[in-house]
Amino acid sequence: MSTSPPAARRRVPAGWVATAAIVALLVAMAVSTKYRSVEAAAAAAPKGFDPAAFGAENYDAKVVPAIKGNAVELPALLKAVEEDKEAAGQKYGKRAGTGPYNFAVKGTGTAGKPTSGLLPVDVPGLPDGAKVYLQIGPAINGTALRDSVGFITFGQFVNQVDFADAATALNDQMRQKLLNGLDIAALDGKKISFTGAFTLLTPATVTITPVAVS
Structure with missing residues (x-):
């Protein structure tokens, strides 16, 4: 086989x-x-910073209550600054790093004639020569609303541009919520009360960003 x-x-x-x-x-x-x-x-995708949303979410809910709650009578504050600027800043103010102090203040006085975006206010009891102005727009300058509350810091933002935009957004909210409904011209010569914030550059001239005027 x-x-x-x-x-x-x-x-x-x-x-x-x-x-x-x-x-x-x-x-x-x-x-x-x-x-x-x-x-x-x-x-x-990650969202970029939205200044308008930041302003809307923080101005009424957080910033205004903080400024009103911490506001110091302006004459008393300026006298404290005159006596010891650093001590007054540490006691009443807020600042980032070594920058100027920012203060929440309130006061009462007689309004003058508005000019160049500022409303002069004659406040009794101030140190000699001190002048007070309220920012009334249309341009609102500075970062006092952002920096006077103490809880808005640079570390919360991606970069310096967003940090600056946050301050501008709060100023825009103030203009919309307060100034747009205020008859500024009618205040001339009248007694008013105000609450707001300012950055201390010189105690001789105090320029306040208001959050309340009545």
């Missing part, structure tokens, strides 16, 4: 094996990959 030799095993070309492995990998990647729409991707 004759026996025939076993059939030779067919070898699979190495190129086919590599190709099959790549195809399998691509299929696995396709199955495991989640595809999102452009809208979904945009919604999930």
Whole structure:
């Protein structure tokens, strides 16, 4: 009886094996990959700083109550500054690093004629020569509203631009909420009360950003 030799095993070309492995990998990647729409991707992306939203969320709810709650009578504050500027700053003020102190203040006096965006107020009991002005716009300058409360700091922001925009947003809120409804011209010669904040540059001239005028 004759026996025939076993059939030779067919070898699979190495190129086919590599190709099959790549195809399998691509299929696995396709199955495991989640595809999102452009809208979904945009919604999930990190959001940039929104100054308008920051102002709207913080002005009425946090900044105004903090300034009103910490406001010092202006004549008493300026007398304390005159006696010891650093001690007065540490007791009543807020500041970032070695920058100037910012104070929340209140007072009563007689309003003068508004000029160049400022309303002069004759406040009794001030140190000799001291002058007081309220910012009435349209341009509202400075960072007193931001820096006088103590809980808004540079470390909360990505960069200096956003930090500056936060101050501008609070000033914008003040203009919208207070100044737009105030008849400034009608205040000339009348007794008014005010609450606000200022940055101490010189005690001889105090320029206050108000949050309340009545």
